[in-house]
Structure formats: structure tokens, C-alpha cells
Amino acid sequence: MQAGDTIMALSSGALPAGVAVIRLSGPRVQEILKQIAGGVPSPRQMALRRIGAGQMLDQGLVAFFPAPHSFTGEDCAELQVHGSPAGVRAILAQLATLGLRLAEAGEFTRRAFENGKLDLVEIEGLGDLLSAETEKQRQQALSRFDGRLTEKITQWRESLLDLRAEIEARLDFSDEGDVPEDLPDQWQHQLGALEAAIRTSLASLESGRIVREGIRVALAGAPNAGKSSLINALAKSDLAIVSDEAGTTRDVREVPLDINGQLFILLDLAGLRESDSKAEAEGVRRAQRAIETADVVLWLSAPDVEDIAPSGVSGQLVRIGTKSDLGSQTGVDISISTKSLDGLTALRQRLDGLAANVTGSEPSLVSHERDRLALSGSLTALEETRRNLGDWELAAESLRRASAALERLIGRIDAERVLDRLFSSFCIGK
Structure with a gap:
């Protein structure tokens, strides 16, 4: 990044699209607008303009945001043009010939920080x-x-x-x-x-982290207890392999699930048993590690599978009796059937209640x-x-x-230590 440059970037989504937004920031913005848009529009007002220096490349809306009252604190502009890949490439190529360079990841936001428009928080x-x-x-x-x-x-x-x-x-x-x-x-x-x-x-902090990263929910139990079937039923998609053969799950699969605005990360784990297979044994080891670190553990048991006792659970434990269409079970908190979908609503409500207990009515800022x-x-x-x-x-x-x-x-002191890491996660054009 070089201070003083005028930068450009496609700030909207992937092309083709109905509209593409090209963003500009830097000291030469007004000069560039005069060359490619026939002049500088009134501040913060959209103007329909022909886009192109000499040859018309497109027609679109142009907005100008003068410094210091802009996102970056510099003169900024946005070109809202048709979302044609060829059209956007042509506009960016012409801007490059006029001396603008493509912005790096997060460079617009970094300029906002350096100009006092935003702090690190x-x-x-x-x-x-x-x-x-x-x-x-x-x-x-x-x-x-x-x-x-x-x-x-x-x-x-x-x-x-x-x-x-x-x-x-x-x-x-x-x-x-x-x-x-x-x-x-x-x-x-x-x-x-x-x-x-x-x-x-x-x-x-913990409740804030859970909102930001999600509540990790491990589905654990013996092989063929119905873990993968439950994952598919909750996600309403055939994401996990379901088979009568024991040991088909050999790694930790993460499936995101949104319940009433709270993110849950469902962990489909290998069934817990002794195995001569090195691959399955590694899957069991990873499953046990996931159980120990999960926020919630759904311990599954089924009437047609020999049950095993929960172990290594440090988070909330909820006992789930699966395959309720084959017979009822005692000692469980919720009985479900992924075939008839009985009990799934009760399970979602239970997870929602656990989330509310942790996060409260308003997400933590920390x-x-x-x-x-x-x-x-x-x-x-x-x-x-x-x-x-x-x-x-x-x-x-x-x-x-x-x-x-x-x-x-x-970010008042020692800001440089976190800037590169922080902005590297931003997309180009932000």
C-alpha cells in the first residue's frame, strides 16, 4: 500500500450481475471524474452519466463523496454500471491507463482507519x-x-x-x-x-464468542445410533452418508445450522467403539476430542443399538433417543424419529433455549x-x-x-501489529 495513490476496485459481487459498483478513493478522484464522467456530480447525489474517456464504455450512475466526509476520509466516488464482465474490465482498464491502481485487500478500510474515520474495534x-x-x-x-x-x-x-x-x-x-x-x-x-x-x-466474552463463532454441538454415541441421519434431518439436506454399515463416518464433519438467528455448528462424529481399522480409530480419537471441547453434546442412543455411557463431556449434555418409530427408550431427554420427523421441533426448541441461556437477549459486544x-x-x-x-x-x-x-x-497505539492481519481477511474493494 502506498499513501497518496488513487485506488480503484470492483466493490460489488461476482459478475455477471444486474449492477456492478466500482469504487474510487484518493486525491485524483475529481480529476478522474471529469475525464470519464463528464464532470463531478453534486456531493452525495446520484447523476446519470456516460462512462468513458473519449469512447463511451457504458452508462450508469455516478456519486461523489468529498473529503473528509467519506468512508475513507479522502475524496471518493462510486460508479454504478451494468454488471457485464466485459464492460467492467473495460472501465477498470481505462482507469488504469489514467494512473489509478487496483486496491489491495482491505485498503479502503485501512485508509478509513488511518484518516480517523474508524478505529480497530x-x-x-x-x-x-x-x-x-x-x-x-x-x-x-x-x-x-x-x-x-x-x-x-x-x-x-x-x-x-x-x-x-x-x-x-x-x-x-x-x-x-x-x-x-x-x-x-x-x-x-x-x-x-x-x-x-x-x-x-x-x-x-464467552457469550459474545458463541454468537460470533456459533455454538458447537457434537452428535455422539455408538455406531449406527443415528447421528448422520439426525444431521441430515436438522439441515434438511442429505449432507452426511447414512448406511446400515457401522463405521461409515470417520472424520468430524461440520454443518452450520441457523435456529432463530443463532448459529449452531453441528459436528457429525464417528461412532465410539474399538476398531482394528486405523482410519476408523483415528476418527474415534477425533470424535472424543470434539466431545471434550463442544459447547453442547447430543448423546444419541437407539433401541436397535447397544448403548454406551457418555464420557468426556464438559459442555451441556442432552440425551437423545433416536429411531422412536422402532420403540421407546427410557432415560432420554427427547425422543425423535428422523423418518417421521417426530421430536425434531422439540429438539430445535431445546437448542434454542440453551442458546438463550448463554447469549441472553442482546449479543455481547465483547x-x-x-x-x-x-x-x-x-x-x-x-x-x-x-x-x-x-x-x-x-x-x-x-x-x-x-x-x-x-x-x-x-488502535491508538501499537496499531501496526494487528493491521496487516486484520485487513488481510477483507475483500478487495472494502
């Missing part, structure tokens, strides 16, 4: 929004992108500034008569409130590993502050480190 929210597949993921990502977590962090940083001011006053003006030696009572209350607020947000590291670091520094109150210099340093942890989260 908001950019992560934008990335989550682009990849959101369920309603709860969309809500969570949009709230983060819209600055709700940034607002919290800003409030915490302001509180830290107030706390540091009291300490710094005692360091710098200890010989002045109007600076009392002891801290005011309100200072202790403010420190405690700040610790409680950060601790509460940190405690919501959901990334960077969030955990920053909030944990800030909280540890605040706890050290309490222990260091006998030494003003040490207390001031602890408060400074608490602030630095929050500033690192939003």
Missing part, C-alpha cells in the same frame, strides 16, 4: 458484519461497527484520566498546601466502579481474543493500582498501563 465489527450469516451475528457486528463498544472504552479512558489526574497532582504538587495527601473517598468509588464495569464486560487480552490487561493493572497506593509513582504507572491496554484495543 469498529473495523473488526465491519469485518464481522461482512461475514455475518445469522441475525444475532448481524446485530452483534452492527452494534460494534456502530461504535457502541468504542463508546464504552472512551468512557473508561475518561474515568482513567480522572483517576490519574489525582495521582499526578500528588506527584507534581506534593509540596503545595492546597493538595491533600490522602485521596478523596470518591476516588476509591470511581476506581471500584471502573473495575466492576470492565469485569462485567470481560465476563460476557467477542474477540484481542478484547480478552486488552480488558484482562487493563483489569490487572487496576488491581495493581490498589496494591501500589502506598507509592504514588507505582500507582501512576499502573493506571498508565491500564489506559495503554484500552488504547491498544482501539
Whole structure:
């Protein structure tokens, strides 16, 4: 990436399409619009223009967004043209001859960060929004992108500034008569409130992660207990191989499932048994590892299969009696039949209830590993502050480190360490 370049990219979906959006950003945008669109439209108003310098290449809508009131903070423009592969190639080729270069992955968003339009927390929210597949993921990502977590962090940083001011006053003006030696009572209350607020947000990390990444649900049990059939019935598709022959599943298959806006990742596992087959034994080993790390384990048993006892379960355990059309079972939470579809609604409701218990009514804004590291670091520094109150210099340093942890989260310091990794996941044109 080179600052000062004017960049271009196809920002819409794969071609051919009804409409293609070509995005421009940089200091030469107005000059380019005069050459290929007959002039610069009024700011933030669409104008129908002939597209092409000299020879007409297409006809479409042109919008201009002047700096600094644009997504990137630079002069920006969008060309909404027909989604023809040949037409888009011709326009991009002509723009290249005029000195524009193709944007790199995430370069538009990176320019928005460098020009102060977005911070790292908001950019992560934008990335989550682009990849959101369920309603709860969309809500969570949009709230983060819209600055709700940034607002919290800003409030915490302001509180830290107030706390540091009291300490710094005692360091710098200890010989002045109007600076009392002891801290005011309100200072202790403010420190405690700040610790409680950060601790509460940190405690919501797991529920936020589950919304963003999905609840991992392992389907476990003996061979031929009906795991693959249940996967297919829940997904309403023949995704997994179903056979009377035991041991057909030999790897962990992940199947996404949306229930009331919450993402579930169903794990179709190998049946648990001893086997002389190296491939099946490896499948069993992977199944046992998946059971140990799953958020929810559906332990399946069937009337025509010898049952085995659950083992290695650390998440929520739900006992499922399958093949209820062959006979009823005792000691199960839900009985189902993938042939008649009996019990599937009850199972979906049970999974939905488990999700609600974990995630609550509103998705947590804290959901990334960077969030955990920053909030944990800030909280540890605040706890050290309490222990260091006998030494003003040490207390001031602890408060400074608490602030630095929050500033690192939003990208005020050490931003370069995460920028390349963060923007590499963005598509070209965003």
C-alpha cells in the first residue's frame, strides 16, 4: 500500500450481475471524474452519466463523496454500471491507463482507519458484519461497527484520566498546601466502579464468542445410533452418508445450522467403539476430542443399538433417543424419529433455549481474543493500582498501563501489529 495513490476496485459481487459498483478513493478522484464522467456530480447525489474517456464504455450512475466526509476520509466516488464482465474490465482498464491502481485487500478500510474515520474495534465489527450469516451475528457486528463498544472504552479512558489526574497532582504538587495527601473517598468509588464495569464486560466474552463463532454441538454415541441421519434431518439436506454399515463416518464433519438467528455448528462424529481399522480409530480419537471441547453434546442412543455411557463431556449434555418409530427408550431427554420427523421441533426448541441461556437477549459486544487480552490487561493493572497506593509513582504507572491496554484495543497505539492481519481477511474493494 502506498499513501497518496488513487485506488480503484470492483466493490460489488461476482459478475455477471444486474449492477456492478466500482469504487474510487484518493486525491485524483475529481480529476478522474471529469475525464470519464463528464464532470463531478453534486456531493452525495446520484447523476446519470456516460462512462468513458473519449469512447463511451457504458452508462450508469455516478456519486461523489468529498473529503473528509467519506468512508475513507479522502475524496471518493462510486460508479454504478451494468454488471457485464466485459464492460467492467473495460472501465477498470481505462482507469488504469489514467494512473489509478487496483486496491489491495482491505485498503479502503485501512485508509478509513488511518484518516480517523474508524478505529480497530469498529473495523473488526465491519469485518464481522461482512461475514455475518445469522441475525444475532448481524446485530452483534452492527452494534460494534456502530461504535457502541468504542463508546464504552472512551468512557473508561475518561474515568482513567480522572483517576490519574489525582495521582499526578500528588506527584507534581506534593509540596503545595492546597493538595491533600490522602485521596478523596470518591476516588476509591470511581476506581471500584471502573473495575466492576470492565469485569462485567470481560465476563460476557464467552457469550459474545458463541454468537460470533456459533455454538458447537457434537452428535455422539455408538455406531449406527443415528447421528448422520439426525444431521441430515436438522439441515434438511442429505449432507452426511447414512448406511446400515457401522463405521461409515470417520472424520468430524461440520454443518452450520441457523435456529432463530443463532448459529449452531453441528459436528457429525464417528461412532465410539474399538476398531482394528486405523482410519476408523483415528476418527474415534477425533470424535472424543470434539466431545471434550463442544459447547453442547447430543448423546444419541437407539433401541436397535447397544448403548454406551457418555464420557468426556464438559459442555451441556442432552440425551437423545433416536429411531422412536422402532420403540421407546427410557432415560432420554427427547425422543425423535428422523423418518417421521417426530421430536425434531422439540429438539430445535431445546437448542434454542440453551442458546438463550448463554447469549441472553442482546449479543455481547465483547467477542474477540484481542478484547480478552486488552480488558484482562487493563483489569490487572487496576488491581495493581490498589496494591501500589502506598507509592504514588507505582500507582501512576499502573493506571498508565491500564489506559495503554484500552488504547491498544482501539488502535491508538501499537496499531501496526494487528493491521496487516486484520485487513488481510477483507475483500478487495472494502
